[in-house]
Amino acid sequence: MIRDFEYFAPKTVEEALTLLSQYNEESKVIAGGQSLLVLMRQGLVSPKYLIDIKGISALDFINLDKNEGLRIGALTPHRAIEKSPVIRNGFAVLSEMELKLASVQTRNWGTIGGNLCHADPAGDPAPVLIALNGKLKIASLSGERTVAVEDFSTDYFETVLRHGELLTEIQVPNPPPRTGTAYTKFNIIENDMGIASTAVSITLNPKNETCNDARIVLGAVSSVPMRAKEAEKVLVGKEISDALLVKAGQIASEETEPITDVLASEEYKRELVRVLVKRVGREALDRARRA
């Protein structure tokens, strides 16, 4: 049963920030509510003040600048990202990720910003955005700051957002030439959150087959989406062979810190990471070669 709360529906970012700084610790922000309402119905979250930002249309946008890259407003619904021609053409992995996210109903109302701020380590957008070197713009009454997606979540359901701050924009740089990015997750029921998930981005040298950069990001196997940096080192500076991908998978599985739970044991999750890194790595490499 949801407890009563005082409700505000600001129409601008300025209004929302003023409300946030006024009501401080006793308030929660709601966007699509596809994660928050689940918690509120269970009585796990009972804010005294609810600030409904879903009506701030200025934060619902997808823009591509040929120099600056992709800019997605925090209140853009998942479904818009899934269907955006701009994203399908230049950042297809984002659209593919959205297709695997929950259901059409959830994607119609839920927003990408809401998902990121909810900070479930099994969430789909964060690993992909980290692989794409994404950044987040955060606003408050005293100004703006930018945080790498990689540094945004600090623990289960916790982020670096301070009281009075609002996530406003997701920024994805144009991928360097010869870059391929892919994402997948393992689950029992299609479109459920991953028991383990993996996003890999590989950038090849413009002139040969050497890997200039590799980003391997794992979801659901730690308290935050994590980069498997030791596994990345296996690939960078080398010509990536299948054997190398296998090795990267092995190292990644050792780097993770999964917890045994009702879905799978720690050992099984490590095994999933080992296999997924190899598979997604292959796909990313393929895409880099074709880019």
Next chain:
Amino acid sequence: MKKELKLTVNGEPYELWVKPRTLLVEVLRNELGLTGTKRGCDSSSCGACTVLLDGKAVKSCSVLALQTNGGDVVTIEGLADGPNLHPLQEAFIDHWAFQCGFCTPGQLMSAKALLDENPNPTREEVEMAMNGNLCRCTGYNMIVEAILATAQKLPEEAK
């Protein structure tokens, strides 16, 4: 403190006063008596509460009523045209796409949203579009068949 909510449901305008914690499904069922929309799970997982909001399928159990202010809702009660069943409803009957019927309103609303947007989906597209609607009885095949049959049967305007 109650807040004003103005929305259209199945073509009828309503002006209500609701507590902010009210969910759309509660407005539909309790305030408006439209009990065709079902609460199946209380965990946002089953889709039995699916309605169309401004043409988009949403789970009414997971939308705050006040967020629909100014919006246009279509529920299962709004699918048939008076005594004439919607082609999807006829197809569900012809193809045995329901047994207990509890998930059926949600299935039909999701199916309508799909065909409104994609009048000629592939089987895979149907399965993907419908994966937010769970069913304990039918095993899903008949639901997919009913939707594909409806798509094949009618020109786009009739949907």
